Amino acid sequence: MRLKYAVLSGLLAFAAAARADSATRDSRALYDRVRTLRNRLEHDFVAPRRGLLLTRLGRGDPLEDATLYGGVYLGCLSKAFEITGDTETAALARQVLAGLLLNAAAVEPGFLARGMEPDMKTFRGDPSVDQYTAFFYGLALFADSSLATPPEQKNVARAFRDVLTRLRRDGWQITRADGRTRSTYGRLADVRPTRAERLLGMLAAGAAVTGDPLWRKELEAATAPRLGALRHFEKFQSWVLIQSALSVELLCRWDTRPEHLEVYRRAGAEIAAACLPQVTGFDLFRRDSRPITQKLNDRRLVLNGIRIPIEAVAAILLVGTDEQARQVIGPLCRMLVDFPVASAWYAPPLVSLELAYWQAVRRGLLRRPATRATPTPPEAQ
Amino acid sequence: MSRSAAKTKPDRIELVSESSHGSLERVRKDTGNWRNGVFEAEVRDAVRAVSFS
Secondary structure, three states, rough: OHHHHHHHHHHHHHHHHHHHHHHHOOHHHHHHHHHHHHHHHHHEEEOOOOOOOEEEEEOOOOOOHHHHHHHHHHHHHHHHHHHHHHHHHHHHHHHHHHHHHHHHOOOOOOOOOOOEOOOOOOEOOOOOOHHHHHHHHHHHHHHHHOOOOHHHHHHHHHHHHHHHHHHHOOOOOEEEOOOEOOOOOOOOOOOOOOOHHHHHHHHHHHHHOOOOHHHHHHHHHHHHHOOOOOOOOOOOOHHHHHHHHHHHHHHHOOOOHHHHHHHHHHHHHHHHHHHHHHHHHHHHHHHOOOOOHHHHHHHHHHHHHHHHHHHHHHHHHOOOOOHHHHHHHHHHHHHHHOOOOOHOOOOOHHHHHHHHHHHHHHOOOOOOOOOOOOOOOOHOO | OOOHHHHHHHHHHHHHEEHHHHHHHHHHHHHHOOOOOEHHHHHHHHHHHHHHH
């Protein structure tokens, strides 16, 4: 109890400190930081020919989570485009979309490779529930945005149909490329841990994007046994919870039956409540006085002090209540200002930080940046 | 990394990343003492520092 109180007090102090720093709240300065972050992702982490989002540069396997974070980033770019309407965002979104469609078709239609090597033959297999979760998120948000052309919407619908058909064939379990063995983290049909919302989110997005009544029927059949399981998120870290948040966002968008919507909103608030104490971890990173290169070599610090706090903020902004979302605007501004974008070698926090920013703008918690696509009205000049 | 047999498309080669198999365990190890959603010792120290700074 004392620890809980201390954590909450720390969070409030952290938020208050960030609020007090007026420089970090300047919308132009924040937007410039986001542009820097975007440039880093675009030029160093998105593979130009394949469109794959490489998650690690020079440390570990860059293709391990290419579908997972490619999906999150496509969702982020689709949201950004709805706000800015700029051609650079559109071009990058299409590049990332191409990478995800490559992963979905290169081995067998409906099987999601984690990533493809430049030879376009060698792939990372053994995909997890997480890869599928973000794949549906990114493609569904893209298809539902003003960015998608009718042929692109058809391509996304075809990919969803192939993936859902394969999953249905395998009893809603994710199998390896052989189609026989369940993948290591492929228990999609399970209800827990944090599995119920994943399958429901995929079916809701699949039904909406394909328009095929089969997936709506499957969604209805899958919902009843899973609705009661959308709780007890407090045991999980934000790198898991952000994926549940992606699924809950899909459900809030496409399964709007009032009795279900209430459950999804409550689940979103519980996810955000579980994430709130994890935001404070960023101060571990800020307080560490070692040179930045040493700090970024400390894998434990990168996880506890960067990835987990940033993904906590993103998840809260995705599905938290207005009050929960307001609480993390200060920490988000501080993260945008202090995050060592130029030295980062790990994409997940970069992707989640940009997603958090656009989500805060969408929710009206940060001011919309002025861009070339939204010229100043003549009367204001 | 290890290679497994070719899959559906005959010229495809699956390269299994060792880190992907161990990612969950690795993350658990990296986060240290996690209980009730809090990194106990580290967050306690951080909160103390923030509270008094």
